[in-house]
Amino acid sequence: MEDLQLMVGGLANGCVYGLIALGFVLIYKATEQVNFAQGDMMMLGAFIAIGLGNESHGGLPFWLACVGAVVIMAAFGMAMERTLLRPLFGQSQIAVVILTIAFGFVLRFIAGAIWGHDPLVMDHPIAGTHVTFGPVVLSADEIAVIAVTVLLTGLLYLFFSRTKLGIAMQAASQNQLAAYYMGIPVKRIHGLTWMLAGATAAAAGILFAAKGSVDPSAGLLGIKAFAAAVIGGFGSLPGALLGGLIIGLVEPFAARYVAAGYAQIAPYAVLILVLIFRPHGLFAQVSGKKL
């Protein structure tokens, strides 16, 4: 039964990874850019929610604080695209990678300067409540995390595969020039994408904060989420969630069945194994070039 309990905890953790990974994939799918600052955006979202909602800070009602954090992060994402990414329009992927890595450093510094480097805990209404399913005890926040993640993944998936805007986003990433020729406003679409990514990061941040404490280095979780996105096949939304879950599950089980020190390295070992056997992830998005 302990395994089952581990599994639920792992799933909830994995969902947070999955949500951050979703942000990566979202941006990649729509702009073919790789945002290494996604983890730091998640961290910022968590801090904003805490800053707005906690008694010691803003003291707003919880739901209002959540909505506020999502809105602020959406605006932040859009502003980031406008000021940092747009000047690099048409530049290589690697320039964006470096830029976002560096910007992540800056965000961590800013968050540390505002909220300090000690871990903060978010006040929320369902803290401490539990639900018991037979032998398994689920905390309410774990259930919320899983539900919200599955819902968000589903919505984003439908958005990309069904709506005209979603398809236009994919088109813009596959061939910017052709997208322009068809009258797709590529730059505006990039802005929208980053807005969505910001909002997703805020959602991930709130859920992350609901499960534990937050400090500026939480942004480094982004690297693990990145591994998740790659395991899932960079560019696939369900893949991102699946990758997140795999990593979430591997960690506690490696710690339990191998040795405590291995929990850290197990996700990366899994990542390398997956890449060796399926070079483009589980849901491969790469196809052969037409000669």
Next chain:
Amino acid sequence: MRVSFKTSYNHDIRLFADGYQASRYAALVVLAVGLPFVLDDFLIGEVTGVLIWAIAGMGLMLLTGHAGQVSLGHAAFLAVGCYAHAILMDRFGLPFLASFALAGVLTGIVGVLIAIPVFRLHGIYLAIATLALSMLVEDIIVLAEPWTGGVIGLTAPTITIGGIDMDRFGSPDRFYWLCLAVVLLITLGYRNILRAPLGRAFVAIRDSEVSAQAMGVRLAWTKAAAFGLSCLITGWAGALLGHFFYTFNHEVFTVVVSIQLLLMIVIGGIGSIHGAFYGALVVGMIPQAINIGRDWITQVIGTGGVAIPGLETGVFGLILVLFILFEPQGVHGRITKWRIYFELFPFYRRDLFRRQRSYLKTERIR
């Protein structure tokens, strides 16, 4: 502007375009050799650091800049070189030169072994695989405590070559010259590879894998060679880095260092050997600049010591962001523009370096 007329095939192949260029580089080398007579020990130490980072930069530049394989995990290979060298000298009692050479070769072999399973990966997938590798190595160093000293780490053995002491702290000048010699040899070898078939094969797989194959370039072999050579150079940088730091543990080779290396070559200017040196110079100077800036702020504000945690990385990040926004071609690109500006002086046109709108296509089609 000087125009050189080519009169033989050898002209295209030789190292320097003309005597003027050759004499410029000769002057630079003379200056570098003479530096210890001008600078004090602290500054020579700093310059030595820049040289070692330049070696590491060249290692990554070969792989990323020329062969087009992005690595976000080169700190792992620095670590392999560093630990291998220290262990070979300490445990196996090898003399410095033998151990140094062997450490590089070992790292190169590790690089080839890594390249074999990951050779099918491209772009971002390769970057992440190497990032994961870097994280793994960090943890493996801790777990392999009997050899690596775990979290406590190791102490670099002293260097003597032919009975002459060359240690970092004992004789910083001689350690500097040692590093300079390594830099020169590697730079020469790197240039040679670039003008030979292997260098062309690297560029070919960077530009089009399909075409490269059709021309008879074996992908797996060439990528493995690129990894091997790159890791050989990086391993040597790691070995020198061990001496430079004197004591080291896993924290010296974190993922942040991997990222820093990549930042370095991008800032310097990707795809050129010069870029590795410029990048090392810039990245080496930033922490000093931040320190000086902090001292200055402390003086102005008058408070006793401003200690803001994370300030250094924050400012470092900010500088990089500005760099990429305003100088995407790196220092090398900027200097090239200046040079051409002066060479062409009255005839320079702004549009020589105009940035037309450019558009990307998906890299998901291979």
Next chain:
Amino acid sequence: MSLLDVRDVTIRFGGVTALANVSFSVEPGEIFAIVGPNGAGKSTLFNLISRFCEPEAGEVRLDGASILDRRPADMASLGIARTFQNIDLFETSTVLQNLLIGRHTRRRASFASQAVFSPAARREEIAHREAVERVIDFLDLHASREQRIAGLPYGTRKVVEVGRALAMEPRIVLLDEPASGLSTEESRDMQFWISDIRAELGITILMVEHDMGLVSAVSDRVLVLAEGRVIALGTPAEVQSHPEVLHAFLGIDREPEA
């Protein structure tokens, strides 16, 4: 014995049959053209011969030996060079460097001698340069020798790609639509080069081309593919009077008026 022998080849992608039981052979010194409507499987056939795709059934032999167990990079050393329909050059390099890559299979200098650039390596480089210079001379590429591919006009790129294949000194060269997108003048040049490649360099040519004028002017035999099947094989005059060819490829259903 035929130089290149393709026997009963079938290739499917997903549900679509790209090639169905295609057989033909190419004799040494021949100019062999493949024509057919778009999507008939012509490029697939090239990709098969240069080993970028696998057949479901059938056999491909070069000098009587199967090449199906070979990888793409092996084909160059077996003497098969190719060009690409969409032009696939090394964009950041100069024309000269692109052609030098064509010499890749002829390199001899060892790893170490490249790293120290020994006199032997230097001599070899100079020999490669001479070989490449002969190609530049042959194709009249002097003007763009030192230029980067990225800035070259389409027509020149097409010629550079042919040059890169010739620099290999191959036995067979596969030309995928050598004249598409070329102006009348350029395509006439291409036509002469194609016949010169055979006449002066003795290289066998296999080409896919839509321009029937060019095809009839240079080729010895023409293979017509439609929907993955061979519908005709013969001299240019023979296939051009074949009713099925007229219908599927040229779009003429009755006897041509004139």
Next chain:
Amino acid sequence: MSGALLEVRNLESYYGPVLAIRGISLDVQEGTIVTVLGANGAGKTTLLKTISGVLNPEKGAVRFAGEAIARKEPDAIVRRGIVHVPEGREIFPLLTVAQNLEMGAYCRADRGIAADISRVVDYFPILQERMAQPAGTLSGGQQQMLAVARGLMARPKLMLLDEPSLGLSPLLVRGIFNVIRRLNQERGISVLLVEQNARLALEVADFGYVMETGRIVLDGSTEALKESRDIQEFYLGGHQNSARGDRRWKRRKSWR
């Protein structure tokens, strides 16, 4: 004011570091097909890209239906009714053929999109079988057809066609030119056509310009152009017989 649908005045534009077009003026009257002839590298593609806003002009003006459109973002220009069908099969490789076609109608909000899809597929029946396939799996020629079909989906007032026949079989080349003529006659779409196949281009067009190294060197009605000796020699292959001698002359010794 000539009142043409598209007026290009004294346009200069760079392609990379090269001044590829150097002061071009041309008009496309409403309801006509205008062709631009010229060798590769003459700057024809740069001209089309500058009109559609993908490249910024250095100097000069472009007016469409009286409105200045130079230096506008490409999507703004598409919404005014100019659609550019580029050379080189610029499709969305991972989207299906159907999705590619839908993207062609991105700027439209009317209900006729589905009907238009079936209409353009009528022009290119081979696309019908491939509707659910990712466009990247099509053969080169099929991608070319898709690019043209997708351009039609925008219901443009003016189409800029760059080498529509590139890599197509003779049957399809004829088909595509028939489509161009039909669109022009039935729907009154104006066309600016760049094409290496000068014979066909002159057959379908009403008016023609000849470009060389970034300048317009000749213009006139297609009847007049077809009569011109230069056009016959250089673009219609009129002196096939003497060509071999010509070429021998062109091949000079190198410096070696």
